[in-house]
Amino acid sequence: MSTDSTSTVTPTDSPLLSVRDVTKHFPGSGSGAFGRKGAPVKAVDGVSFDVAGGETLGLVGESGCGKSTTGRVVSKLLEPTSGSILFDGRDIATLKQREMRHYRSQIQMIFQDPYSSLNPRHTIGTIVGAPFHIQKVKTEGSVKSTVQGIMERVGLNPEHYNRYPHEFSGGQRQRIGIARALALRPKLIICDEPVSALDVSVQAQVVNLLEDLQEEFGLAYMFIAHDLSVVRHISDRVAVMYLGKVMELTDRDTLYSDPLHPYTHALMSAVPVPDVRKERERERILLTGDLPSPSNPPSGCVFHTRCPKFRMELSDEQRARCVGESPVLEDKGPGHKVACHFPSTRPGIKQLLGVPTVRPTDSAESPLA
């Protein structure tokens, strides 16, 4: 279904969510009433992207690249340091908590850890019904019957209304979290690594549930994950983040078959291929060194310290550009945005990963199969 929605939804046509140059800096260490201020940690540093209604935008990157922070800024759990977040045409970046309240019902969130995201002292009914009480939303019939309807929709037994979270398994708990996010019929759900804490068989169930719900309610997802095969399965478009910046942003199939950014190349080469011979033959791009500190990012292109292309292929003149000038995220193809001075395709990757590898549900209808 995800392929269908890409064709019907045009992302440029008045997007539901439009994030422009958003930054989030955390005060550095040693901050306090009397302490000295360290350099701020630039967790998110000038991120721009759009999410259209009914679309899924995947957000990938290694740990500490700022993808979760981006999600929390968009849901206004964190205040952005600068930049604008247009939701339905209105800038919500500067709204105070009180003014934000109305928009809360339209942007919801699903959390990573199903064990800590549910209050152990509340019953499922209380948890899923809480948004109605907080937002003072009138429901058709009682809140209880509405909540039980939602519970049934996400695959929970409505009779478990009065149970407590500790009586459920991880997958069921994540369904409760989904039911809570779904309660107020939001337009956008931010999924912050919703399946990383689940085991693989349950992951597939939850991902499929999310897809079904998207189709039924016309939801837009911002899907944050580090599992590239899950992102590939669910996303329409994917943004690759590194050190608080978007490196590459394009539709799913292009990204996986034709990535242009050297960092994406490295990420893709880390995806396991379910074919022993191919796996043995293919070239792995290993990034050396550690992720630089986000409080003191490298000059110019933040990736140049670990970029294999910078190290092996570029001339000194070109390298000077990488060190001196920060690349902008710009179109290098139709709807294919890359933040790199010297983007290039790697044919090896295209051959290896162009064939769908992990597509359990819709591999038959994939155009590349």
Next chain:
Amino acid sequence: MTIDNTPIVADEAVVPEKAPESEGRLILRRFLGNKFAVASIVIVILIIAFSISAIGIGPIPGWWKYGFKALNPQVNAGNPTISLVPQWLGGKGISLGDHPFGQDRIGKDYFAMVMRGIQNSALVMVVLGGIASFVGVVVGAIAGYFRGVIDAILMRITDVFIVIPALVIGSVVGHWVGGLGAPLLAIMLGFFSWMGIARLVRGEFLSLREREFVEAARVAGASDRRIIFKHILPNAIGVVIVSSTLIMATAILLETALSFLGYGIQAPDVSLGGLISSNESAFQTRPWLFWWPGFFIVTLALLVNFVGDGLRDAFDPRHRRFKLRAMREQIPEPAEEAKL
């Protein structure tokens, strides 16, 4: 009074297929499984009830014939008349006698005085514990939830309160208000005993506010008040209950120490510590003037500590598995007996 005959409508759903076991019930069950703590709390309540029924409370008279202020003629040179050894064991039989705990030097009935002392200790314990918990929870919750500058200011104030020894504060406060009676003393002392609870509650709030269910509530648009009272406080309540129980045990000792130093409850009212202090010089001649108040001080403080320990075990999740398994194994037994 009007009779409301609209039926109490349970929610539409029929009886849930299995009674849900809430966290609270689980804790209660774990606490009740701890025989020692349950016995302690029962004995504490019995002692307090006994002291109230014996000499009455306020204008209501008790069943005991003497008041704690009245002077009586000396009987048996003030020796205790209580006898616990039955006649068939060669004793005088089980009887209270005229002055079961004896009399002090001027002939007051010591049983009535000790009972009054127990009442005052219990009052100080409950009032001080209540006020210290309330102030501690408020300060700790505000500091832990709002963090930043508010936290820094509140915690420095707490530090200032901590560095002043409780006994020094107590004696100054006691000197001021000791003459005004036990309730006021307990209230004042309560305002100087909240620091430990405040620190614990702050710590709990600092960790709980980062939990994802708090973020989820915030995403749903919940106000700070709702988050504090519905999400964080119920999860921190265990710490509060346990530490306020333990503070109550210290309260008994603090009041005793103050009264012993002469700053606590003033004559003609009576406190257990005051009884020991005022009879200091009579140790050689009338040792029972120490035994009785001493016995009750130690008993009450110990038992309340046991209750606190039992509560801590009941709230501590690390004990959960072990205790639950033990309880599951115990449960089927009575059922089988019933069948037979």
